[in-house]
Amino acid sequence: MKELIPLQHFLYISIILFSLGVYAILTKRNTIVVLMGVELILNSANINLVAFSQYDPQLLQGQMLAIFVIVLAAAEAAVGLAIILNIYDKFRTVNLDELDTMKG
Amino acid sequence: MNLTQLLFYCFAAVVIGSAIFVVTTKNIIYAAFALFSTFFGVAALYVYARADFIAVAQLIVYVGGILVLLIFGVMLTNKVSGQKIQTQERNKIAGFIISLAIFLILLVTIQKANFSGISWINEIKLKGQELDPSTSTIHAIGIKTMTDYIIPFEITGVLLMMALLGAAYMARRDSGTEKKSD
Numbered sequence: 001m002k003e004l005i006p007l008q009h010f011l012y013i014s015i016i017l018f019s020l021g022v023y024a025i026l027t028k029r030n031t032i033v034v035l036m037g038v039e040l041i042l043n044s045a046n047i048n049l050v051a052f053s054q055y056d057p058q059l060l061q062g063q064m065l066a067i068f069v070i071v072l073a074a075a076e077a078a079v080g081l082a083i084i085l086n087i088y089d090k091f092r093t094v095n096l097d098e099l100d101t102m103k104g
Numbered sequence: 105m106n107l108t109q110l111l112f113y114c115f116a117a118v119v120i121g122s123a124i125f126v127v128t129t130k131n132i133i134y135a136a137f138a139l140f141s142t143f144f145g146v147a148a149l150y151v152y153a154r155a156d157f158i159a160v161a162q163l164i165v166y167v168g169g170i171l172v173l174l175i176f177g178v179m180l181t182n183k184v185s186g187q188k189i190q191t192q193e194r195n196k197i198a199g200f201i202i203s204l205a206i207f208l209i210l211l212v213t214i215q216k217a218n219f220s221g222i223s224w225i226n227e228i229k230l231k232g233q234e235l236d237p238s239t240s241t242i243h244a245i246g247i248k249t250m251t252d253y254i255i256p257f258e259i260t261g262v263l264l265m266m267a268l269l270g271a272a273y274m275a276r277r278d279s280g281t282e283k284k285s286d
Contacts, residue, residue, distance in 0.1 A: 005112050005152055007225075011214050013116050013149065017123055017142075019207035024127040026199035030191035032177050033132060036139055039170060040123060043146050046162075050153045055225045057235045060244055064253055066158050067245070070165050071260050075267035077170045081177040082271035088181040097194065 010051035017044035031084050031094040035077065042073045112152050119145035130190045132182075136175050143167050154235040157242045 017040050024037030046066045053062025088094055091101075122141040129135050143166040150159035182189045220226070228234055235241065249257050 004108065007219055008214060009112075009116070010149065010153060012211070013119060015207055015210040015214065016120050017146075018210070019203040020123045020127050022206055023199050023203035026202060027127075027193045027196050028191050029194060030132060032174060032181065033135060033191045035177075036126060036135060036174065039139070039166070039174075040126070040142070043143070043166075046158075047146065047149060047153075050150050050155045050158055054154045054235045055228045057228070057233055057244075060241065060248060063155050063158055063241060063245060064248055066155070067161060068256060068260060070158070070161055071264060074165050074169055075264055077173050078271040079267050079274075081173050082274040084177055085180055085275045094181045095192070 007051055010047055014044040014047040014051075017041070017047070029096050031087070031096060032081075034096070035080050035084075038080075039073065039077070042069060045069065112149075115145045115148040115152075118142075119149065130193075132178050132189050132191055133175075135191075136171060136178060139174070140167060140171060143171065154237050154241070156240055157245050 021037040021040035021044065024040065025034050028034050028037065046069055049062040049066045049069070051062075053060055053066070056062060084094055087099060091099060093099070119142055122138040122145065125138040126135045126142065129138065143162065147159040147162040147167075150156075150162060178189060
């Protein structure tokens with residue numbers, strides 16, 4: 001069977017998403033946008049896993065790992081947003097530069 | 105290049121374009137909605153990598169769950185009346201340089217990597233045994249979840265329950281502090 005899409009092209013898309021996620025984490029001041037950057041990075045990792053998994057039809061290890069990554073991303077988003085809501089309740093802001101008190 | 109391949113690059117353009125919009129726009133609501141199309145596009149890329157179940161799971165979990173949670177978070181952590189919901193930025197130049205450096209390092213690595221020399225991929229290609237796009241992977245994934253991956257599966261179940269209970273407990277407004285602030 002002829003190869004439809006070369007493996008490298010998946011990897012190129014994935015590294016673009018990864019560096020965009022790193023940029024969002026480094027530059028944004030709003031906590032929720034930082035969480036969006038984390039989601040972008042998790043997605044880029046998943047693209048890699050799934051792209052390699054198409055050459056592994058017996059074991060499907062990449063796809064299985066990708067499922068667990070998706071589940072953990074959901075748990076991470078839920079806990080992260082709960083923490084952000086708590087922070088907002090206490091400090092009335094989610095700006096990372098203003099959150100500099102511990103045990104506030 | 106046939107139509108299927110052309111569509112792949114269209115989806116890739118959607119993914120990359122909307123991801124760039126997510127990180128460049130100042131309006132958080134716009135960023136959340138651009139993230140919608142990023143996740144949709146990534147689901148399409150999964151289909152091209154012959155992972156139909158992962159694509160559907162991506163749609164359900166990311167688009168249906170995580171994004172709604174994010175938008176809830178945006179709504180609950182901003183004083184909506186009056187001012188615009190925006191995010192400020194800092195270290196723009198340093199952040200750009202660092203992420204560009206990471207991008208270039210990975211790009212060079214991928215271009216120097218010898219993909220035609222990976223033996224297990226070549227073996228599968230030679231036999232023509234790649235994942236068959238005409239058959240669904242759900243059957244195989246279901247059997248694997250209940251045999252090889254049963255322990256990770258159960259642990260993930262416990263972890264999800266803990267995470268969701270913990271999140272619900274933490275997000276609950278504490279009645280004690282509320283009285284104090286009143």
